[in-house]
Amino acid sequence: MEYYGTGKPAGAPSRMVKRLRTFSQESKISLQISRLKSYESPMKKMYDVQDYELAPNYNFPDAFSQLVPKNTPEYVDKGEHYVERIMRALYHFKQCALIGPSGTGKTHIVYLVAEIAGLPMWEINCGLQTTSFDLFGRYVGLGKENWVDGQIVSWCRNGGILYLDEANMMKQDVATRLNPLLDTRGHIVLNEKDNEIIQRHPLGFVVISMNPFSIEFAGTKPLNAAFRRRMNAWITFDYLSTGPNINKDEVALIRERCKVSKKVAVQMVTAAAQLRFSYKKGDIPYAPSVGDIANWATLVADGISVLDAAEETVISTTSDDTTTQEMVRRIVKSATAAEPRLEAAQDA
Ligand SMILES: Nc1ncnc2c1ncn2[C@@H]1O[C@H](COP(=O)(O)OP(=O)(O)OP(=O)(O)O)[C@@H](O)[C@H]1O
Ligand SMILES: [Mg+2]
Secondary structure, rough: OOOOOOOOOOOOOOOOHHHHHHHHHHHHHHHHOEEOOOOOHHHHHHHHOOOOOOOOOOOOEEHHHHHOOOOOOOOOOOOOOHHHHHHHHHHHEEEEEOOOOOOOHHHHHHHHHHHHHOOOOOEOOOOOOOHHHHEEEEEEOOOOHHHOOOOHHHHHHHHHHEEEEEEHHHOOHHHHHHHHHHHOOOEEEEHHHHHEEEEOOOEEEEEEEEEEOOOOOOOOOOHHHHHHHHHHEEOOOOOOOOOOOOOOEEEEEHHHOOOHHHHHHHHHHHHHHHHHHHHHHHOOOOOOHHHHHHHHHHHHHHHOOOHHHHHHHHHHOOOOOHHHHHHHHHHHHHHOOOOHHHHHOOOO
């Protein structure tokens, strides 16, 4: 399983969800076979996580090896040690919540943690209209043998990281069924399957993520209180650069990944930082992530002008609405016309 790193706006359909859905239907055949994991992530050495081994000697069914992420890119932070903090929270509590604006790398980091720990990843975007059948399971024909586990039940039986993206958008019926799984009861009751009780796997971890609920973030809603109570640790994310603060590591990441000049990289990050500021104020519906800046820079490195490349990337990604696009265009133009504040990104 590769991390796609699309930088998609919140709520966009996830290819992964579709793949997992198909996968969970195929998986029941090979549940019995297991083997020792052999892949060790090169990323493990980059983070200080040796005290938080999540799944030592975990034997996972062969069918799930493809759900362990591979080749996830490095996660850059400003000294917050996010990878370590998430692994520590999972080590002690088995579950944690990530909160932060769209595009701050929450999904990226969960893939990275799953890769480092060697755990299968079960990703559910709660903002999509995924039905309770998809999540818990269903009969696909007549007869009891025709039951197929949904993603949550597969995770519960086999372990790994259950990642609930946009958890505050979760439908009430799903949230209610998850509650006993997330507290000390640690089980799920399948009423649709003769009330079968499934215990949460000892290596069943949960990460939820969401955008913060505030008037600044249009479209968000508060997390259900029962759910909030069950999360033991909360980790807050933010953009690397926002408003006047330009982060040199973000500039370096764009330069190195996309092979653009330092000047162009600083201009792009400056534009993105201003757009993020506008997004936080509620003026625009989405602001560029590191991934979106990288898309923009990739086109520039291919010879397209900075403004033309912005049209196809950061301007169109923000919204379909022409007035909003014009607002973004103005910010991009002024940030890229100005002499870049190279000193803002000293060592980049
Ligand atoms: N700190 C970072 N280091 C490296 N890449 C990052 C970082 N933050 C974001 N990215 C990149 O930006 C893009 C968006 O990240 P991601 O999809 O993980 O954000 P998110 O917080 O999950 O957003 P949403 O709330 O919309 O789901 C990805 O391509 C990701 O790899
Ligand atoms: Mg995400």
